[in-house]
Every structure is written in C-alpha cells, then in structure tokens.
Amino acid sequence: MRSELTVVKLGGSLITNKDRPLDLNMFGIDSSVRAIARSLRSNKIGRLFLIHGGGSFGHYYARKFFLSTTRKQIPADGVSRVAASMITLHSVVLDRLVREGVPCKTVMTSEFLSSDGRSVSRNGKRILEDLFQCGFVPISFGNVSVTMNGSVIISGDQIALSLAKGQNVKRAIFAMDVDGVYNNSQMNGNVIKDLNAERFKLGKQKKFDVTGGIRTKIQVGLRLASLGTDVFYVNGTKGRRLESLLIGQDDVVSTKIHSKRI
Numbered sequence: 001m002r003s004e005l006t007v008v009k010l011g012g013s014l015i016t017n018k019d020r021p022l023d024l025n026m027f028g029i030d031s032s033v034r035a036i037a038r039s040l041r042s043n044k045i046g047r048l049f050l051i052h053g054g055g056s057f058g059h060y061y062a063r064k065f066f067l068s069t070t071r072k073q074i075p076a077d078g079v080s081r082v083a084a085s086m087i088t089l090h091s092v093v094l095d096r097l098v099r100e101g102v103p104c105k106t107v108m109t110s111e112f113l114s115s116d117g118r119s120v121s122r123n124g125k126r127i128l129e130d131l132f133q134c135g136f137v138p139i140s141f142g143n144v145s146v147t148m149n150g151s152v153i154i155s156g157d158q159i160a161l162s163l164a165k166g167q168n169v170k171r172a173i174f175a176m177d178v179d180g181v182y183n184n185s186q187m188n189g190n191v192i193k194d195l196n197a198e199r200f201k202l203g204k205q206k207k208f209d210v211t212g213g214i215r216t217k218i219q220v221g222l223r224l225a226s227l228g229t230d231v232f233y234v235n236g237t238k239g240r241r242l243e244s245l246l247i248g249q250d251d252v253v254s255t256k257i258h259s260k261r262i
C-alpha cells in the first residue's frame with residue numbers, strides 16, 4: 001500500500017492581506033509555519049506536501065492582466081508579472097519554513113503536473129517519490145501554465161485535487177484566516193463542524209481572488225472527499241489547531257468534509 005500523504009494548503013488569505021496589493025501577513029505565515037515544524041518534530045505525521053496560494057501577490061497581477069483559470073492569450077509581460085510576484089511570495093514562505101527546520105524542496109507545477117494541471121504526470125510521480133524517499137517536504141504554489149494555446153492559472157486548490165488523483169492523500173487541510181466555513185456571508189456565529197453538498201453556502205470573497213474564493217475551495221473539498229480524502233478548513237493563525245490536525249487529531253475548531261472512503 002502506498003504511504004499515506006497529508007496535503008496542506010496555506011491560503012492566500014492566511015499568508016497575505018488580500019485586500020491590499022503585495023502585502024504580506026507575517027503573523028499568518030509564522031503561525032502556520034511553526035505549527036508545521038512542530039508537527040514534523042512530533043514524528044506523528046507521515047508524508048507531507050505543502051502548497052500555498054497567491055493572495056494579494058499573484059491574484060493582484062492576475063486580475064490586472066485578466067489572467068484566470070480559463071486558458072487565454074495574455075501578453076507576455078503580464079504573465080511575467082504574475083509569475084514574478086509568486087516567486088517573491090514563495091521565497092518568503094520558503095525562507096520561514098527552512099528557518100524553522102522544515103526540509104522543503106520547491107517543485108514547480110510544470111515539473112510534476114500535466115500541462116493543464118489536472119493530473120500528476122508520470123515523471124512527476126517519480127520526482128515526488130524520490131523527494132519523499134529522501135526525506136523532503138515538497139512545496140509548490142499556484143502558478144501560470146503557458147502553452148501555444150494561451151496561459152492559464154493552475155491554482156493551489158487544483159494542485160491539491162490533482163495530487164489526490166495520483167497519490168494516497170489521507171488528509172487535505174486548507175489553512176485560512178478564519179476558523180472554518182460559516183453559514184452566512186458575514187462569517188459570524190459558530191463554524192459548520194461537518195459540511196456536505198447540501199449545507200454549503202457562499203462565503204464572503206476577498207477583493208483580490210481570481211480563482212473562486214471559498215465557493216471553489218468547498219467544491220474542491222467535496223471532490224477531494226469523493227476520492228477518499230478527509231478535508232479540513234481551519235484557522236492557520238491558531239497554530240495549535242493546525243498542528244492538531246496535522247498529527248491526526250480531529251477535535252479542534254474547524255470544518256470537516258468526511259471522506260467517502262469505503
């Protein structure tokens with residue numbers, strides 16, 4: 001049986017201030033990174049794959065140059081701005097992880113996913129297996145795929161879904177800047193503890209978000225659950241909650257979509 005994998009997505013709302021362009025949320029970054037480092041030191045977690053979103057970096061330029069999750073022809077300078085902003089953001093997240101002792105290795109989407117981002121390529125499976133066997137924690141991020149037919153954003157959520165199609169993903173944890181999924185767009189009251197298709201509501205969307213906001217995250221979560229993955233939405237600024245989920249505990253404030261594992 002293939003080793004079970006945990007996927008963590010550090011959302012753009014957690015690592016940046018999404019209402020202000022090119023603005024880092026260092027508290028969110030540090031809280032979540034320390035939780036990840038503690039969970040690895042506990043030796044209670046197996047294979048781990050990290051993803052982060054674009055927040056007010058990649059999404060800001062993507063909106064400016066009309067780049068989205070639909071492939072289209074985009075001027076080269078626009079694509080370059082989006083890609084460069086993501087590298088800038090990634091370098092900060094990566095630096096914090098390495099400083100905390102997390103043995104990360106960056107893998108670009110073009111290295112391990114198909115050109116449309118919908119699946120892990122054959123070469124990608126080999127690359128990931130080599131990294132896991134060598135003790136690395138692979139990390140990737142939402143980025144731009146460019147072909148003769150145009151450019152398209154491959155979101156962090158899509159990366160998570162593609163991994164679940166080709167790997168044995170036991171848990172997918174979406175770390176955000178709120179406690180979970182709420183019943184209302186004002187995001188007040190108690191979070192929904194258990195979520196299914198019938199209960200899901202549309203939450204408030206941040207200003208710079210071209211990949212669908214909370215609606216897409218829940219839709220992706222439901223698809224992940226159908227592939228046998230338990231899905232969680234948790235507040236990454238509350239590091240102990242994220243750490244608990246990483247080491248296999250469920251009794252924390254969060255929203256869960258139960259897997260359809262048979």
